[in-house]
């Protein structure tokens with residue numbers, strides 16, 4: 001009788017690990033839920049903050065989803081996919097990162113329930129996709145149009161974005177600054193948020209923040225004899241240096257006679273004189289240079305009463321061009337009066353412990369600076385994040401003109417529409433669509449929880465409310481009409497959050513095998 005040997009086949013190295021089937025799914029879903037759970041307490045006006053300390057001991061205090069997740073050292077692959085949602089949301093809009101992550105976590109949590117009931121992941125995914133489509137359509141019908149000149153509504157959008165963040169105390173003032181700033185950088189088909197420079201300055205309260213129609217440079221004038229205040233400035237922007245050129249090659253000048261030294265120095269001075277004369281002739285009163293200005297040039301410019309700043313960042317030079325209307329010159333030979341820009345005032349001021357040069361009062365500035373103030377750098381960082389969120393929301397609104405009311409109301413309305421839609425479906429997909437609808441309610445539920453309210457009571461009140469936009473009043477615990485309360489947000493926050501949350505939830509549900517390679521121990 002021949003003995004049959006069953007030879008085991010190893011396709012993975014010893015160092016690899018593998019989890020399969022339900023346990024792989026369970027593990028991934030758990031990781032995603034943990035990430036969502038982490039940021040959950042920060043949602044909404046009453047959300048808490050997280051304190052994050054990095055390996056170097058730097059402290060970040062934030063309530064911003066993406067900031068928290070970026071600072072956390074997350075390792076699990078499924079958890080990383082959730083972090084990616086926050087990152088996409090941040091890049092696409094800037095706001096709504098926590099919402100997107102919480103939604104993804106809840107979609108997966110509800111899917112797990114269905115998996116436990118032996119519903120196949122493919123069916124869940126199909127139901128989720130149907131629900132997602134229907135949710136987007138519902139959002140479209142719910143959303144309202146905002147006019148680009150509706151200053152008041154735009155300010156409400158900005159202030160909704162800043163509610164509950166470090167900027168809370170000066171929310172109104174900052175909202176108005178944000179709306180004014182976006183006006184400067186709006187062109188026919190874009191809102192160029194990058195042309196808004198944010199300059200943070202510790203000290204004073206956020207309500208002392210200002211909009212500078214121009215640019216603030218963290219530099220000082222190059223020569224002590226230069227003026228530190230120029231009115232009606234004519235500005236020359238250079239991205240070349242004002243220095244006597246060193247030769248490209250190593251050259252040796254041999255001088256036999258001492259008088260030749262003087263001749264050589266004179267020649268250098270003449271070259272510089274010619275250069276400075278060319279600038280003076282244009283009647284420029286301010287020179288801003290991306291590269292160096294040497295001592296001789298600085299001295300000569302100072303003698304002609306010209307204010308000069310050197311080694312300014314390229315991005316700042318570009319913004320200055322947009323603010324002042326100047327052309328950035330790459331060659332000193334091109335210096336002409338046509339290339340100059342203008343600003344009502346250029347002044348050097350002490351700000352905090354440093355000096356800064358303010359190029360301000362630019363008529364028709366297409367690049368501006370938001371000078372943000374705050375008691376400490378930690379406060380200021382959070383104010384900056386809130387302002388960036390607000391600017392992102394304003395951009396989204398100005399581009400799409402479409403808004404919805406928040407405070408959980410839009411989620412309640414979409415969930416109700418989805419429940420109706422589910423009834424039109426048969427079989428198990430219906431369950432998945434209903435699970436999707438229930439997942440949306442995580443937003444009002446969390447807003448209520450974070451405000452110390454009873455989520456069950458609040459959800460029941462929302463469901464039975466007669467308001468057009470039934471939202472959570474986090475301050476009183478009542479149900480309010482969120483539109484009337486002017487809690488308004490761009491529709492794009494919601495569509496983007498829904499899309500990426502659905503996408504990633506489905507992707508995670510489709511995984512039934514996780515193979516991890518580990519480094520081999522030597």
Ligand code: ADP
Nearest residue numbers: 042043044095096097098099163406407408487
């Ligand atoms: P995200 O990172 O998702 O933007 P936030 O912490 O900014 O998270 O919270 C956003 C949520 O807070 C949205 O659902 C929004 O509708 C809600 N919200 C904002 N302002 C208010 C308010 N005054 N009352 C109730 N809810 C609000």
Ligand code: MG
Nearest residue numbers: 095096161389
């Ligand atoms: Mg927000």
